[in-house]
Amino acid sequence: MTTRWLTPEEQRAWRAYVAASLLLEDAIDRQLQQDAGMPHLYYSILSVLSESPERRLRMTDLAERLKITRSRLTYAVTRLEKDGLLRREACRYDKRGSIAALTDEGFTVLERAAPGHVDTVRSFLFDRLSEEQVGQLEEITAAIAQGLQEDGTRTAADDVPWRRRSSPACS
Amino acid sequence: MTTRWLTPEEQRAWRAYVAASLLLEDAIDRQLQQDAGMPHLYYSILSVLSESPERRLRMTDLAERLKITRSRLTYAVTRLEKDGLLRREACRYDKRGSIAALTDEGFTVLERAAPGHVDTVRSFLFDRLSEEQVGQLEEITAAIAQGLQEDGTRTAADDVPWRRRSSPACS
DNA sequence: TAGGTTTGTTTAAAACTTGAACCAAGCCCG
DNA sequence: CGGGCTTGGTTCAAGTTTTAAACAAACCTA
Numbered sequence A, B: 001m002t003t004r005w006l007t008p009e010e011q012r013a014w015r016a017y018v019a020a021s022l023l024l025e026d027a028i029d030r031q032l033q034q035d036a037g038m039p040h041l042y043y044s045i046l047s048v049l050s051e052s053p054e055r056r057l058r059m060t061d062l063a064e065r066l067k068i069t070r071s072r073l074t075y076a077v078t079r080l081e082k083d084g085l086l087r088r089e090a091c092r093y094d095k096r097g098s099i100a101a102l103t104d105e106g107f108t109v110l111e112r113a114a115p116g117h118v119d120t121v122r123s124f125l126f127d128r129l130s131e132e133q134v135g136q137l138e139e140i141t142a143a144i145a146q147g148l149q150e151d152g153t154r155t156a157a158d159d160v161p162w163r164r165r166s167s168p169a170c171s
Numbered sequence C: 001t002a003g004g005t006t007t008g009t010t011t012a013a014a015a016c017t018t019g020a021a022c023c024a025a026g027c028c029c030g
Numbered sequence D: 001c002g003g004g005c006t007t008g009g010t011t012c013a014a015g016t017t018t019t020a021a022a023c024a025a026a027c028c029t030a
Helices: A008-036 A040-050 A059-066 A070-082 A104-124 A131-152 B008-036 B040-051 B059-066 B070-082 B104-124 B131-152
Strands: A056-058 A086-090 A098-102 B056-058 B086-090 B098-102
Touching: A008 A040, A008 A104, A008 B008, A008 B131, A040 A056, A040 A059, A040 A070, A040 A086, A040 A098, A040 A104, A056 A059, A059 A070, A059 A098, A070 A086, A098 A104, A104 B131, A131 B008, A131 B104, A131 B131, B008 B040, B008 B104, B040 B056, B040 B059, B040 B070, B040 B086, B040 B098, B040 B104, B056 B059, B059 B070, B059 B098, B070 B086, B098 B104
Parallel strands: none
Antiparallel strands: A056 A098, A086 A098, B056 B098, B086 B098
């Protein structure tokens, strides 16, 4: 089968997208590095934890929400723990598990970094979009993410309903 | 001034965006690494070169199009040169300049990798969007990129029209 | 209980990024 | 012309991150 190349419209969209995502991620990383001493990913870890029940989550669940590998997460969490922003706890229900729990200090750091972060996201993203476009962006990116999820992390267990992760957060 | 937090709609959009861009970049990197032995950025370098007049471009111009620092580009180009996919040439009109020129081998590698890459982009992105959404995506990301450009790389020269880079590609 | 899975970490090697420092070449202006 | 600033590009050192493979412990199911 011969390749279906991108149409001119698709090409324009693709290029604009690539440029925007690169620039945006750079800008956000820079801002957070500056103001909070950590890159976007690390901030996201704290942020996700802060919204979880009891501000804690199992490593695997955390990795899943952040769309990163467990190995990568282990590395990041180790640094955050060293900085005292979170703590690892044992899981009572599953002795293999370890739980990342946001510390008070971590929460404070997050609270202090949040305004600057939101300002950045706002000024570079939402301030430039109409309300309508915000909705469009959500639909578009949600569709993309969905496609990539079901495809990527497809394991045998996904085909066995009764074995699917339920993850009561073990909390 | 108190922070204007994100509205629920904005939050949803932001999260979907972050997840999608991460997953998409991962998927593309994986595919290209697999099929062409290089990450997305390197492929982009070859790709931009292949579309430039005489398949060559000055380093600074290349960095500008790719939205990366010159330092970062130097590193990448060094590797690509080592792999024989491009060659550095002296610039006749400006003895400071160096030009990255795609080699025949580089072009061949690109030709072979392109179908797989396009397939990936298509299946993860465009196949999931309506024609209308493609247009929306372009407008949205173009707006974002524009905002980030004028802000970021603002140098004194930008305010002096007659000194702005014209870059006749020196070719 | 055996066999296969899942969890999370470890390890070692690469790959990448950054920022500053630097040199050579170009440009400006008195 | 010649000093002084700017630009193009690389180099360097340091640190960060990423990956993949291997692993042990704990789980699960038959």
